[in-house]
Amino acid sequence: MKKKILIAVFVLASLCILMGSSSYSGATNNPSEATPYSLPSFGRLASNFAESTGIFSLISPETGEWVDGIGRVIMVVVGLVLLYLAISKQFEPLLLVPIGFGAIMTNVPIVNMSDPGGVLYYIYAVGIKTGIFPLMIFMGVGAMTDFGPMLANPKTAILGAAAQFGIFSTLIGALILTDLVPGIQFNILEASSIAIIGGADGPTAIFLSSQLSPHLIGPIAVAAYSYMALVPIIQPPIVKLLTNTEERKIRMQQLRYVGKIEKIIFPISVFLLSLLLLPSAAPLIGFFMFGNLMKECGVVNRLSDTTQNALINIVTILLGLGVGAQLSAGQFLNISTLGILMLGVVAFSIGTASGVIMAKLMNLFPGSKVNPLIGSAGVSAVPMAARVSQKMGMQADPRNMLLMHAMGPNVAGVIGSAVAAGILLTLKGIVVG
Amino acid sequence: MITEGLKLALLGMSVVFIFLLILIGVVSVSTNILKPIVEKEKESKKK
Numbered sequence: 221m222k223k224k225i226l227i228a229v230f231v232l233a234s235l236c237i238l239m240g241s242s243s244y245s246g247a248t249n250n251p252s253e254a255t256p257y258s259l260p261s262f263g264r265l266a267s268n269f270a271e272s273t274g275i276f277s278l279i280s281p282e283t284g285e286w287v288d289g290i291g292r293v294i295m296v297v298v299g300l301v302l303l304y305l306a307i308s309k310q311f312e313p314l315l316l317v318p319i320g321f322g323a324i325m326t327n328v329p330i331v332n333m334s335d336p337g338g339v340l341y342y343i344y345a346v347g348i349k350t351g352i353f354p355l356m357i358f359m360g361v362g363a364m365t366d367f368g369p370m371l372a373n374p375k376t377a378i379l380g381a382a383a384q385f386g387i388f389s390t391l392i393g394a395l396i397l398t399d400l401v402p403g404i405q406f407n408i409l410e411a412s413s414i415a416i417i418g419g420a421d422g423p424t425a426i427f428l429s430s431q432l433s434p435h436l437i438g439p440i441a442v443a444a445y446s447y448m449a450l451v452p453i454i455q456p457p458i459v460k461l462l463t464n465t466e467e468r469k470i471r472m473q474q475l476r477y478v479g480k481i482e483k484i485i486f487p488i489s490v491f492l493l494s495l496l497l498l499p500s501a502a503p504l505i506g507f508f509m510f511g512n513l514m515k516e517c518g519v520v521n522r523l524s525d526t527t528q529n530a531l532i533n534i535v536t537i538l539l540g541l542g543v544g545a546q547l548s549a550g551q552f553l554n555i556s557t558l559g560i561l562m563l564g565v566v567a568f569s570i571g572t573a574s575g576v577i578m579a580k581l582m583n584l585f586p587g588s589k590v591n592p593l594i595g596s597a598g599v600s601a602v603p604m605a606a607r608v609s610q611k612m613g614m615q616a617d618p619r620n621m622l623l624m625h626a627m628g629p630n631v632a633g634v635i636g637s638a639v640a641a642g643i644l645l646t647l648k649g650i651v652v653g
Numbered sequence: 654m655i656t657e658g659l660k661l662a663l664l665g666m667s668v669v670f671i672f673l674l675i676l677i678g679v680v681s682v683s684t685n686i687l688k689p690i691v692e693k694e695k696e697s698k699k700k
Contacts, residue, residue: 297661298677371680374677374681374684375677376675377672378670378673378677379678380673381669381670384669385666387665391658391661391662391665392657395654406696408657408658410654412661437661477691477695479691479694480685481691482683482684486683490678493672493675495677497671631698636673639672640665643665643668643669644661647661
């Protein structure tokens with residue numbers, strides 16, 4: 221009985237809706253009473269729909285510009301290549317998956333997701349243009365970093381400093397390209413943003429370019445993360461070229477025990493040092509050291525856990541999509557991008573070579589010897605560069621464990637690249653202001 | 654432009670080295686000052 225009543229109510233309600241809709245459509249049949257909701261003829265409707273498809277827009281873009289047609293197709297392919305590298309080759313998948321997908325989304329025709337009003341635009345404007353996302357990532361990285369190896373053997377920090385030569389030599393390289401190659405025009409701010417790729421530190425590269433030349437964020441981020449993923453391919457030939465087998469066999473002294481109090485004082489001292497010497501680097505170093513202090517102090521484990529897991533994961537997704545949003549055809553498909561990709565690999569190579577050469581120079585002085593392989597770890601890229609040193613060390617001597625020794629210059633390189641970014645950031649005031 | 658780059662590179666590398674050398678100094682000094690506390694911590698961990 222109850223079921224029958226329910227069916228009756230449902231049928232009545234459906235009839236009411238149908239009647240209502242038919243009276244409404246009846247009203248629209250009369251052209252004189254047409255409302256803004258009236259539809260054109262079926263033919264016109266079908267034609268409008270055809271024009272609103274992606275295929276039509278890609279073949280015949282509204283603007284008539286090639287970048288809005290075939291350019292978008294090329295960028296979708298670039299996005300797919302990034303996804304392939306991330307999923308199949310596992311090259312920096314945490315970032316290349318969101319960047320690759322963001323690149324495809326931003327090149328969807330008609331909806332223009334990265335234009336003002338689009339969702340990707342707001343992700344970019346809120347988190348990347350302001351520099352918030354890279355700093356949040358830096359905080360998470362800080363919470364995951366152990367400075368113990370560097371504190372146990374502080375002189376390895378010099379290797380982290382030497383590797384920053386890659387940044388500054390690339391800066392000069394970018395300016396030389398501007399002079400020599402027609403079509404490439406980098407001003408000093410753009411050259412500085414490109415040069416930071418040599419720091420092998422994604423968040424620093426994104427932060428600096430968001431401050432100095434936001435229009436280059438896309439290619440710079442792609443170059444930085446791609447080359448970071450390619451560290452195991454780029455570094456070994458350079459290191460082998462600069463070292464002999466005997467040098468690669470050098471065994472380093474076992475690292476001493478580092479106390480908890482030392483690990484707590486360290487982030488505070490580094491931040492105070494940046495506050496006194498280089499306030500422009502304070503945002504990067506500050507967030508990095510804040511994350512590390514949360515980890516080491518041991519009284520805010522919940523915050524530390526959130527920072528190194530949930531928070532960094534959320535921000536990574538948004539940062540990746542925001543960077544992907546900058547990979548629109550108009551911004552990416554030009555000769556400058558080729559220049560950036562080329563300069564990026566040069567920056568990495570020079571940074572690697574500088575670290576190795578510095579380690580060899582250090583061995584000229586009396587005292588405990590340094591295996592030059594750990595010099596290449598000075599180019600941040602934590603912990604990939606340190607793993608490369610370890611692997612190469614084991615190839616020369618299977619019982620030579622270099623990983624912890626290489627972590628010293630590796631984390632010093634992160635501080636070094638943040639300092640270099642701080643120096644380049646001071647240009648903003650000088651050149652623009 | 655290239656001269657500007659050279660100036661910036663010289664300044665930049667100097668500051669990076671100075672910053673990290675001072676940091677090494679600070680770490681070395683704090684290591685020496687904190688040595689007794691760290692030794693005690695190490696001993697208590699061994700026990």
